[in-house]
Amino acid sequence: MAFTQDELKQQVAKAAVEYVKSGIIGVGTGSTANYFIEELAKVKNKIDGAVASSEATAQRLKSHGIEVYDLNSVDALDIYVDGADEITEHMHMLKGGGGALTREKIVAAVAKSFICICDETKYVPVLGKFPLPIEVLPMARSYVARELVKLGGQPKLRDFTTDNGNVILDVHGLTIQNPVEMENKINQIVGVVTNGLFASRGADVLLLATSNGVKTFKR
Numbered sequence: 056m057a058f059t060q061d062e063l064k065q066q067v068a069k070a071a072v073e074y075v076k077s078g079i080i081g082v083g084t085g086s087t088a089n090y091f092i093e094e095l096a097k098v099k100n101k102i103d104g105a106v107a108s109s110e111a112t113a114q115r116l117k118s119h120g121i122e123v124y125d126l127n128s129v130d131a132l133d134i135y136v137d138g139a140d141e142i143t144e145h146m147h148m149l150k151g152g153g154g155a156l157t158r159e160k161i162v163a164a165v166a167k168s169f170i171c172i173c174d175e176t177k178y179v180p181v182l183g184k185f186p187l188p189i190e191v192l193p194m195a196r197s198y199v200a201r202e203l204v205k206l207g208g209q210p211k212l213r214d215f216t217t218d219n220g221n222v223i224l225d226v227h228g229l230t231i232q233n234p235v236e237m238e239n240k241i242n243q244i245v246g247v248v249t250n251g252l253f254a255s256r257g258a259d260v261l262l263l264a265t266s267n268g269v270k271t272f273k274r
């Protein structure tokens with residue numbers, strides 16, 4: 056039976072709720088994460104609350120009656136649940152399609168386990184077909200764009216301001232054979248806040264919704 060992409064996102068969101076035990080949960084941003092919030096709301100009595108990776112997610116959590124904590128008031132998170140724009144068999148991800156990459160990376164860094172929830176369209180052999188988002192301080196925009204061209208990409212300014220007041224350059228035309236190296240290289244460019252490669256710290260668990268059910272991969 057063929058499912059729509061939205062049905063696959065719903066299925067994987069349901070599967071992720073099995074990982075919710077207690078305490079405070081890190082919650083990502085995007086349409087798949089939104090389906091997860093709907094499922095989380097059904098088991099909200101099990102948890103104390105959540106840390107959000109964006110203002111949009113915080114609003115959505117609150118609208119479901121889930122308490123939202125400031126990350127600074129939380130010492131540890133057992134799990135962070137979020138989608139991705141692309142993910143490989145090595146659990147390297149490309150993220151930031153929704154522009155929330157910086158807060159996503161911060162919340163993920165605090166979590167013991169990153170649970171990535173994706174439909175099968177996101178599972179790729181090599182990262183880079185989806186334009187790589189880079190959050191940049193506004194005054195560094197042109198300089199960073201020139202440096203990204205030197206790395207072989209074609210940066211385009213997104214018409215968007217991040218929750219942190221910065222801009223996003225979406226870098227087209229990259230074939231990212233070594234995501235850890237590329238993540239580190241881009242981080243060295245002055246003015247870059249965060250890049251959308253989540254490779255040095257990839258996913259710990261991938262729940263992948265396919266037409267044959269949700270498959271689980273572990274690092």
Ligand code: 5RP
Nearest residue numbers: 085086087138151152153155
């Ligand atoms: C937002 C993200 C999202 O996880 C990513 O864009 C996937 O989104 P969706 O679940 O809507 O396909 O990184 O910054």
